[in-house]
Amino acid sequence: MSFRIALNFEDGATRIIDCNDGEKVLDAAYRHKINLPMDCSDGVCGTCKCHCEQGSYDLGDDYIEDALTEDEAAEGMVLTCQMVPSSDCVVQVPVPSSACKLAPAGFDAAIASVELVSDSTILLKLDLDDPEKLAFLPGQYVNLAVPGTGESRAYSFSSRPGAEQASFLIRNVPGGLMSGWLTRQAKGGDRMRFVGPNGSFFLRDVTRPLVMLAGGTGLAPLLSMLEVLADRGTDQPIRLIYGVTHDGDLVEIERIEALSRRLPTMSWAACVADEASAHPLKGYVTHHLTDEHLNAGDCDVYLCGPPPMVEAVRQFFKQKGVEPAHFHYEKFAASEPVPA
Incomplete structure (x- = not known):
């Protein structure tokens, strides 16, 4: 058994990793080549302190009060060197992704369809080269490169995580770089690339209307x-x-x-x-x-x-x-x- 742990960094970058049953989040992150902040790995320094926004977990009992107080634990603060998840979790990491030597994740795709669904909106669907590798939280966005320009634009997924195709609703901006390329040049099979996912706008646990x-x-x-x-x-x-x-x-x-x-x-x-x-x-x-x-x-x-x-x-x-x-x-x- 394993759990999906979304690491949401201070700069909005997100990586979703698999954490094995009984495995500590810090160890799982290192296994995925993500260097979360850490000095001791023994529950003493508090350097790896993060906030678990949703999910269930065992805090561990091998840490000292100076590293994590009872009040902090009650507010959802955790030490990733001690935290053992018992469900999927979202963990807010209080440093930018660059501090963890996290390179931007890029994904390649081919245009499945591009459709002007209204005068103001373009529906873009992409066939992902490797859909299993793309993981994001519903509500997040990516930076989609405009082919041949060196420029990119930010768009939120309208598709669900795990779908074979990624879809986006793109505003048709007069004179816009992306919308101009999509409406005048793009065709099925053209190659596109995006980087992400990013953003703190995503669906949390639903406990109220x-x-x-x-x-x-x-x-x-x-x-x-x-x-x-x-x-x-x-x-x-x-x-x-x-x-x-x-x-x-x-x-x-x-x-x-x-x-x-x-x-x-x-x-x-x-x-x-x-x-x-x-x-x-x-x-x-x-x-x-x-x-x-x-x-x-x-x-x-x-x-x-x-x-x-x-x-x-x-x-x-x-x-x-x-x-x-x-x-x-x-x-x-x-x-x-x-x-x-």
Whole structure:
């Protein structure tokens, strides 16, 4: 038996390693050639102290109070030289990945399909050369290289971890480097490469109602999370509100409907900001958030959208006098157009 341990570094880089039954996390990391911080490996110095954000484990009993206090242990702090997992875990490592001599992980793929699913959105699907080697947490992103340019752009997976294909929702930016290449040059079979995964925006253990808010292509990481939830099952209510600017910006509606059929506790709505919209729900995502969804603050919120949307949701919570138990968000903005 082995467990999957996600090591999430200070700079957002993530590596997922296998930890054998009874094996200490530090030993497993070294076995995977990841040099986690360490001075003594005996539970004395405290150099390997990290925070276990989710999962179950044995703290070990061969360490001293100076290295890990009772209060720290109660807050989820661990010594990786002593920690023995008993489930999959997410461990926050308080140093950048470069300090652990961790080289960026690169993955090669071929374009399976590239489709302009709306005027504003491109759906890119990639066949991975080695899908078994790609491991990420639902919600994370990679840096996808624009072929022939030396440039890359950050995109979140819309596919679930473990899928044979990796998929991304990419905003079609006028004059954009990536979107220009995808719409004018890319074809099936073309080679692409990405580096990652990265990011602290990922699905945590579900112990209370979920509120998921998506703006435009910010839907992508939430789809990845919902795929995982549909596979695992959950008895917690899930509310997805997906907002776009114009009617034609709505994408992946059939996929959302299919996910809601697999998740009996899920409800969802799509809204369009354009006042001239023919869509039945107009306005912004905050216009369609109810007190019932917020559950007096006993909910976990996941939000992915442009910076003004994130700030608007923050202000909405403040005005309502509601502070969610956890508020996880990721802001995105389009890259500058390529000069003509």
